[in-house]
Amino acid sequence: xxxxxxxxxxxxxxxxxxxGTCSLSELCLxxxxxxxxxxxxxxxxxPRGPLNEGEHLFRIGDPLRVLYAVRGGFFKSxxxxxxxxxxxxxxxxxxxxxxxxxxxxxxHQCNAVALNTASVCELPYAxxxxxxxxxxxxxxxxxxxxxxxxxxxxxLAGDFSAEERIAGLLLSLSSRMKARGYSExxxxxxxxxxxxxxxxxxxxxxxxxxxxxxEQDGLVNVDRREVTLRDMEKLGKLGRCLxxx
Amino acid sequence: xxxxxxxxxxxxxxxxxxxGTCSLSELCLxxxxxxxxxxxxxxxxxPRGPLNEGEHLFRIGDPLRVLYAVRGGFFKSxxxxxxxxxxxxxxxxxxxxxxxxxxxxxxHQCNAVALNTASVCELPYAxxxxxxxxxxxxxxxxxxxxxxxxxxxxxLAGDFSAEERIAGLLLSLSSRMKARGYSExxxxxxxxxxxxxxxxxxxxxxxxxxxxxxEQDGLVNVDRREVTLRDMEKLGKLGRCLxxx
DNA sequence: ACTCGCAACTGACGCAGGTCAACGCGAGTA
DNA sequence: TACTCGCGTTGACCTGCGTCAGTTGCGAGT
Numbered sequence: 001x002x003x004x005x006x007x008x009x010x011x012x013x014x015x016x017x018x019x020g021t022c023s024l025s026e027l028c029l030x031x032x033x034x035x036x037x038x039x040x041x042x043x044x045x046x047p048r049g050p051l052n053e054g055e056h057l058f059r060i061g062d063p064l065r066v067l068y069a070v071r072g073g074f075f076k077s078x079x080x081x082x083x084x085x086x087x088x089x090x091x092x093x094x095x096x097x098x099x100x101x102x103x104x105x106x107x108h109q110c111n112a113v114a115l116n117t118a119s120v121c122e123l124p125y126a127x128x129x130x131x132x133x134x135x136x137x138x139x140x141x142x143x144x145x146x147x148x149x150x151x152x153x154x155x156l157a158g159d160f161s162a163e164e165r166i167a168g169l170l171l172s173l174s175s176r177m178k179a180r181g182y183s184e185x186x187x188x189x190x191x192x193x194x195x196x197x198x199x200x201x202x203x204x205x206x207x208x209x210x211x212x213x214x215e216q217d218g219l220v221n222v223d224r225r226e227v228t229l230r231d232m233e234k235l236g237k238l239g240r241c242l243x244x245x
Numbered sequence: 246x247x248x249x250x251x252x253x254x255x256x257x258x259x260x261x262x263x264x265g266t267c268s269l270s271e272l273c274l275x276x277x278x279x280x281x282x283x284x285x286x287x288x289x290x291x292p293r294g295p296l297n298e299g300e301h302l303f304r305i306g307d308p309l310r311v312l313y314a315v316r317g318g319f320f321k322s323x324x325x326x327x328x329x330x331x332x333x334x335x336x337x338x339x340x341x342x343x344x345x346x347x348x349x350x351x352x353h354q355c356n357a358v359a360l361n362t363a364s365v366c367e368l369p370y371a372x373x374x375x376x377x378x379x380x381x382x383x384x385x386x387x388x389x390x391x392x393x394x395x396x397x398x399x400x401l402a403g404d405f406s407a408e409e410r411i412a413g414l415l416l417s418l419s420s421r422m423k424a425r426g427y428s429e430x431x432x433x434x435x436x437x438x439x440x441x442x443x444x445x446x447x448x449x450x451x452x453x454x455x456x457x458x459x460e461q462d463g464l465v466n467v468d469r470r471e472v473t474l475r476d477m478e479k480l481g482k483l484g485r486c487l488x489x490x
Numbered sequence: 491a492c493t494c495g496c497a498a499c500t501g502a503c504g505c506a507g508g509t510c511a512a513c514g515c516g517a518g519t520a
Numbered sequence: 521t522a523c524t525c526g527c528g529t530t531g532a533c534c535t536g537c538g539t540c541a542g543t544t545g546c547g548a549g550t
Contacts, residue, residue, distance in 0.1 A: 079399070081486050087403050101399065103385075103392035109399070129385070133378045140348075140374070146391040147348035153398040154324070154346065154354070158332050159446040162507070193528060201404040203508050208529050224516095224528080241326050407537070438498060448538050453499050469498080469546090492550085499544075509534075519524080 018042050027095035027179060028069050029123065029141055037135045044127045047071065049119025057098065057112040057120065064102040066122040070094045073118020074190035078198075079110040088199035090152075091115070091191060093176050097123075100146050115190040155242055165200040166210045167235045168242025170220070174229060185232070189225040263287050272340035272424060273314050274368065274386055282380045289372045292316065294364025302343065302357040302365065309347040311367040315339045318363020319435035323443070324355040333444035335397075336360075336436060338421050342368075345391050360435040400487055410445040411455045412480045413487025415465070419474060430477070434470040 019030045019042050030038045049071065051057070057068055060079065075092040089110055092098050102108040103125075132139040160168070170187070178184035189196070197204040214220045219235055221228040229235060264275045264287050275283045294316065296302070302313055305324060320337040334355055337343050347353040348370075377384035405413070415432070423429035434441070442449040459465045464480055466473040474480060 081403065083486075087399075089399050089402075101392050101395045104389040104396070109396050129381070129388075133381065133384065136374075136378065139378065139384065142388065143374075143391065144349040146388065146395065147346050150346045150391065150395050150398060151349070151354050153395060153402065154332075154334050157334075157398060157402050157446070158326065201402070204528080205509085205530080206507060209507090212529080241328075449498080450500080450539085451537060454537095457499075494549085495547095497544105497546085500542085502540090502542105504537105504539080506536100506538095507534105508536095510532090512529105512531085514529080515527090517525090517527105520522090 019045070022071075024069075024071070024095035024180070029097060029138070029145070031141060033135065033137050033141075037137060040131060040135070041128075041138065044124055044131065045069075046122040046124075047119065048122050051114040051118045051120070053114055053116050055114050057114070058108045059111045060108055062108045064099065064106045064108060064125050066124050067097055067099045067128065068112070069121040069123060070096050070098065071119045071121055074115040075112050075118060076115055076191060076195055076199075077110045077112045086198060088195055090149075091173075091195075091199070093173075094180060097145055100142075100149060103146075115195075158241065160242060162200075162202050162206050162210050163213070164238050164242060165202065166196075166207065166214070167219075167239030169196065169200060169239075170227065170229060171235055171239045172242065174232075185229045187227045187229070189227060264290070267316075269314075269316070269340035269425070274342060274383070274390070276386060278380065278382050278386075282382065285376060285380070286373075286383065289369055289376065290314075291367040291369075292364065293367050296359040296363045296365070298359055298361050300359050302359070303347075303353045304356045305353055307353045309344065309351045309353060309370050311369050312342055312344045312373065313357070314366040314368060315341050315343065316364045316366055319360040320357050320363060321360055321436060321440055321444075322355045322357045331443060333440055335394075336418075336440075336444070339425060342390055345387075345394060348391075360440075403486065405487060407445075407447050407451050407455050408458070409483050409487060410447065411441075411452065411459070412464075412484030414441065414445060414484075415472065415474060416477075416480055416484045417487065419477075430474045432472045432474070434472060 019025045019028070019038050020035065022028070025031065025038070030041055033041065046066075051073070057075065070092050072094055075098060076088055077090050077092065077098060078086050078088045080086055092112075098112050098120075099108065101110065128138070128142070132142055173187055173189075174184045177187060191199075193204045193207050196202075197207045200207070211220070211222045215222050217234075219229075219231045221230060264270045264273070264283050265280065267273070270276065270283070275286055278286065291311075296318070302320065315337050317339055320343060321333055322335050322337065322343060323331050323333045325331055337357075343357050343365075344353065346355065373383070373387070377387055418432055418434075419429045422432060436444075438449045438452050441447075442452045445452070456465070456467045460467050462479075464474075464476045466475060
């Protein structure tokens with residue numbers, strides 16, 4: 001469990017509040033900024049947390065006041081259709097920005113909720129865009145992040161089989177965890193089977209069955225929410241199309 | 246056919262090349278800009294056309310040099326999966342921007358092709374972002390357009406039945422045509438059944454069958470690519486979730 | 491008028507994955 | 521220990537849509 005230590009609530013307060021010393025700065029909004037520009041960004045940022053599991057960052061219709069950068073913990077974003085059905089849009093790891101889809105029309109288009117104990121940085125939207133006018137790199141970062149999210153959403157939209165979707169999700173989580181310094185083969189899923197199924201547009205039963213089949217075929221080991229990726233090559237063949245980043 | 250006259254090649258050259266007098270300016274990138282700012286934007290823009298049906302604007306991997314604003318005609322964007330399968334990402338009407346998903350990583354992520362004779366405005370990306378630093382409204386427009394595309398992509402990702410998807414597409418086209426001054430009930434589909442099917446993640450046969458069923462139930466009249474929407478209310482009930490804008 | 495080619499339509503059939511129901515299991519609670 | 525509650529798993533069954541194959545109809549070229 002030492003691998004996930006910095007995600008635990010105990011350590012949240014030990015994280016420095018400056019981007020300059022934040023281990024996530026190379027993944028997050030300040031990515032690639034000059035030191036001096038990064039300092040100007042830091043002044044706008046307010047840390048917030050800890051949030052408990054199930055606590056919401058924002059809800060559909062809330063006015064866009066701040067964007068959020070995940071600092072620790074996992075989030076999911078989801079929308080609620082008129083029918084009442086939920087639709088999970090994504091899972092958000094430390095270093096990732098949440099709320100970008102609210103820029104038009106300045107209201108949040110989805111809900112965002114913590115999947116476990118978590119903390120974030122608040123980035124006041126108006127001030128960030130002001131600053132981004134003076135700091136070209138920042139402007140580009142914003143556009144880049146939005147553009148990337150769009151590409152991801154496009155990739156997910158294709159019609160893939162249940163196995164491809166699940167392999168894709170596992171690979172995506174794996175590479176994102178690796179980029180954050182964790183093991184790329186030992187994953188702890190923070191989300192329920194229902195969230196996974198909903199995100200991938202499958203039934204929870206199908207997720208269970210595919211996990212079981214993957215285990216039988218030696219692709220993974222699954223123990224509740226602990227997953228070990230055993231055959232990255234085969235997983236890669238299955239999930240290639242779906243793993244951006 | 247007079248309703249679609251301004252989309253025909255003959256009239257392309259009669260369109261003024263300035264945003265200020267372009268009938269699309271309220272839908273397009275310059276939306277909401279001051280007159281003086283709009284003029285600065287105009288100076289960056291190069292008109293291009295006519296493009297013939299099947300001619301590509303750009304292809305996957307092309308470096309991002311310019312963004313394109315559709316001036317006349319229809320485009321589709323699509324990507325090609327490693328397996329060789331095509332995946333239609335969207336249809337683009339006059340006034341809409343194409344190429345936004347190339348901002349990260351500065352290479353086009355998809356192909357864009359004219360569905361009929363068409364023309365565009367070229368917006369040099371580097372200069373647009375430079376200008377957007379001085380013109381806050383422009384920066385916001387860029388973010389807004391990207392954010393909107395993201396919301397649309399999210400909406401399309403849900404698991405909807407074939408009927409809901411097709412109703413949603415018809416409604417989306419209807420409202421977008423209406424915003425451009427055309428009839429909201431008389432549509433001329435510029436895309437083939439295969440493109441529609443591919444875009445909606447269905448089989449072409451399913452599209453045929455749903456069109457037939459809709460016609461039988463009095464929701465629409467279909468004659469090849471001419472579609473008349475007859476019962477907007479029922480269509481709305483079916484497709485509500487899918488029609489953003 | 492004829493063929494050729496392609497887009498669109500239709501019917502028969504099969505299957506991936508959804509639905510429904512039963513059950514196991516761990517975590518709380520008392 | 522027993523009782524509940526939610527999550528996850530498994531099996532039996534069902535169905536919407538994909539696949540395949542065949543037909544129709546329009547436009548272009550000769």
